[in-house]
Amino acid sequence: MSSAVLEPPIEMEIPTDFTTREEGNHVVYTIGNKTFRLNKEKARARMAGKRVINGERSAELNVLPLKYHEAYRIYKQMKANHWEPDVIDMTKDCTQWNSGALSAKERWIIEMGVGYFSAAEGIVGDSVLHVIEDNLTAAELKHASLRQIAEESIHMDSLLHIIGSLNIDIDEVTARFQDIPSIRNKNEFITRQMPELKRGIDLTQTVNKQKFAKALFGITQVMEGTQFYALFAMILSIHRQNKMTGIGQMFQYTLRDESNHIALGRYILEELINENPDIWTPEFRAELVEFMREGVRLEKEFVLDCLPEDGVGMSQAEFLDYVDFNADRRLVGLGLQPLSQIKANPFLWLDEVIFLKKEKNFFETRVTEYQTGGSVKNASEDDLI
Numbered sequence: 349m350s351s352a353v354l355e356p357p358i359e360m361e362i363p364t365d366f367t368t369r370e371e372g373n374h375v376v377y378t379i380g381n382k383t384f385r386l387n388k389e390k391a392r393a394r395m396a397g398k399r400v401i402n403g404e405r406s407a408e409l410n411v412l413p414l415k416y417h418e419a420y421r422i423y424k425q426m427k428a429n430h431w432e433p434d435v436i437d438m439t440k441d442c443t444q445w446n447s448g449a450l451s452a453k454e455r456w457i458i459e460m461g462v463g464y465f466s467a468a469e470g471i472v473g474d475s476v477l478h479v480i481e482d483n484l485t486a487a488e489l490k491h492a493s494l495r496q497i498a499e500e501s502i503h504m505d506s507l508l509h510i511i512g513s514l515n516i517d518i519d520e521v522t523a524r525f526q527d528i529p530s531i532r533n534k535n536e537f538i539t540r541q542m543p544e545l546k547r548g549i550d551l552t553q554t555v556n557k558q559k560f561a562k563a564l565f566g567i568t569q570v571m572e573g574t575q576f577y578a579l580f581a582m583i584l585s586i587h588r589q590n591k592m593t594g595i596g597q598m599f600q601y602t603l604r605d606e607s608n609h610i611a612l613g614r615y616i617l618e619e620l621i622n623e624n625p626d627i628w629t630p631e632f633r634a635e636l637v638e639f640m641r642e643g644v645r646l647e648k649e650f651v652l653d654c655l656p657e658d659g660v661g662m663s664q665a666e667f668l669d670y671v672d673f674n675a676d677r678r679l680v681g682l683g684l685q686p687l688s689q690i691k692a693n694p695f696l697w698l699d700e701v702i703f704l705k706k707e708k709n710f711f712e713t714r715v716t717e718y719q720t721g722g723s724v725k726n727a728s729e730d731d732l733i
């Protein structure tokens with residue numbers, strides 16, 4: 349592996365130029381530099397059966413013809429950001445961890461990061477697999493969702509890399525963090541509704557479609573989109589002071605992955621609602637806002653446990669504002685009412701960390717230029733065939 353592993357992975361602009369043209373009985377489908385010839389009638393039939401839920405199921409997982417272009421684009425983006433925890437150098441982290449270079453507050457935040465995310469990544473991976481992916485019926489949505497599950501495994505693996513490198517007692521950490529009420533409450537809040545959905549419910553009924561939509565919203569917008577971010581910010585602020593840089597780098601990559609998971613979740617929700625407008629009642633919209641409100645309340649308790657007083661170069665108040673800011677950007681992103689008046693991101697530097705452009709690829713030393721300016725063509729069924 350090259351030394352480029354120490355560089356952040358690139359935020360690539362993926363070619364998103366999808367075009368189709370007819371040739372006799374075929375549709376010629378071009379994605380980037382690849383061309384596919386589809387039988388027109390079969391493609392038309394497959395397209396007609398594509399739905400977010402309750403569509404035709406096929407074991408083939410054939411994504412063509414694409415209906416949900418944005419999901420496929422996000423899949424390509426996720427793949428372009430691939431990284432491997434095992435090769436991140438933890439030498440400096442070990443030295444700092446064992447030499448007293450960290451304050452008690454900083455050590456506590458690192459331990460909270462390991463303790464909380466060890467369970468949280470597993471909850472997300474398990475829920476995306478058994479609740480979300482299992483109920484999706486369109487191949488390109490399943491495809492992107494399966495990629496997300498693989499990335500949650502990478503995140504779990506990164507925590508093992510940290511635990512192994514710092515020689516943390518895994519049983520002791522797990523036991524200690526299981527007993528922290530703010531962590532227990534967050535996890536219980538998000539998983540409460542999952543057992544029923546895992547057993548399989550009739551998704552032709554509006555009430556069950558709403559349960560599915562709420563689970564999707566809960567995992568991707570409340571948990572990943574709001575409840576992960578304050579602790580990410582704390583750990584990356586330690587990294588910013590040139591401490592625990594291996595851990596910081598892993599959390600930087602993880603956070604970039606999460607931004608794709610949030611975008612995918614929002615997109616699937618939007619398409620689900622477009623196809624099933626019976627879900628989107630005023631009562632249900634209010635239910636989602638209240639669900640986020642409870643998520644924010646629990647997250648603020650958690651932030652106060654992570655940072656009982658000002659430290660790590662930032663104030664408690666800023667982290668609490670950051671929770672509100674993230675909650676609102678998830679709500680507004682779905683056309684829902686915001687909960688607070690926090691309009692500005694208190695940690696602008698963090699967005700810059702996540703969205704570094706034109707950095708070196710994880711696996712290659714050369715700087716790679718990618719096509720820019722492409723846009724997703726949301727072709728209608730008629731445009732496509």
Ligand SMILES: [Fe+2]
Pocket residue numbers: 469472499500503602606
């Ligand atoms: Fe994750």
Ligand SMILES: [Fe+2]
Pocket residue numbers: 472500572605606609
């Ligand atoms: Fe995620």
